[in-house]
Amino acid sequence: MKYYQICFSPTGGTQKVADLLATEWVNEIVKVDLTDCKTDFTRIKLTKEDVALIAVPSYSGRVPEIAAKRISRLQGNGAKTVIACVYGNRAYEDTLIELYDTVQKNGFKVIAEVAAVAEHSIARRYAAGRPDEQDRVQLTAFARQISEKLASGIMTEPHIPGHRPYRKAGAVGIVPKPTKECINCGICAKKCPVGAIDKTNSRKVDKKACISCMRCVAVCPHAARKVNGLMLFLVNALLKKACSQRKENELYL
Structure with a gap:
């Protein structure tokens, strides 16, 4: 059995969440960096004895298109899988259900899902410093619950929040x-x-x-x-109402 941590984390927030969720994995972890455009992802083949954590950020309530494309090149072969989406305290909308559909098509068997909050990658005033200590405690507790489910052998499929068809992908267009x-x-x-x-x-x-x-x-x-100062000001203003109240992490088993 091998443990895989498959992560798309351009600014590090998603990676921090993934590391916290893998705290109960005592074996050596095989890390797959989905941001590495030089990797041949078709060569990554799991087995049904393996366990995978696949984590991506939520971009306007969707899986980043490039992350979905790279995940679709992996071969799950029945590997037991935890999926996680990480968002900047606004909303993750259809990210989890799209991620579920993407990994399921490639042979991954989803047994748990996590929606977690990390510092917003553009408007960094929102969820600043997250995942913080409160998140660490909660996410490590999630990790224990997931580990217990894996040990039980009961691999039921969790509820999948979101909608099909997915929301229309947003065009951010903010170029640093x-x-x-x-x-x-x-x-x-x-x-x-x-x-x-x-x-x-x-x-x-x-x-x-x-x-x-x-x-x-x-x-x-x-x-x-x-990022252009005026553009950053507008983004902060648009997100103020949705992001001002602290959102909590969610676990679906």
Whole structure:
């Protein structure tokens, strides 16, 4: 038996949640980074004895399109699977049900689902610092409950929140730009999940390819990539009502 942690986490919030949910997994974990555009995901084949945790962020209530495409190349072969979506304290809407449909088509057997909150990747004032200590306690408790279900051998399928057809995917279109501090070190280009940044000139960005994941902002060692100030102000204003009240994590067994 192997334990797999399969994660799409451009800014690190989803990874933090995934790590907390894997706290009960004592065996060595095989980590699969869905943000790595160089990986051949068709070579990743699980077995029905294996256990997988598949975690993605919620982008406007949907699974990021590139994450869904890469997950669809994996071979589940009946592996018992926990799916998790992570959102920035607004709403996750149809993310879990879309993630369920995506993994189920590829042979993963879903036995638990988690919706968790992490710091918003664009409007970082919302859910700032999350997952925090309160989340840590709750998510590790979820991990114990999931571990107990796995040990019981009762692999019932949980309730799946969301709707089919899924909500229409939103077009965020927020493309971070380099500032004068940019020294063209190339780290942002190397780490971009979709290869939207030119590898020889990191000031050149393919705006159509960019998915507004904010990975380039998160990884820049010189804090030299930023979102337009007016655009950021508008995003914060639009999210204020929906994001101001603390949302709680949810477990479906």
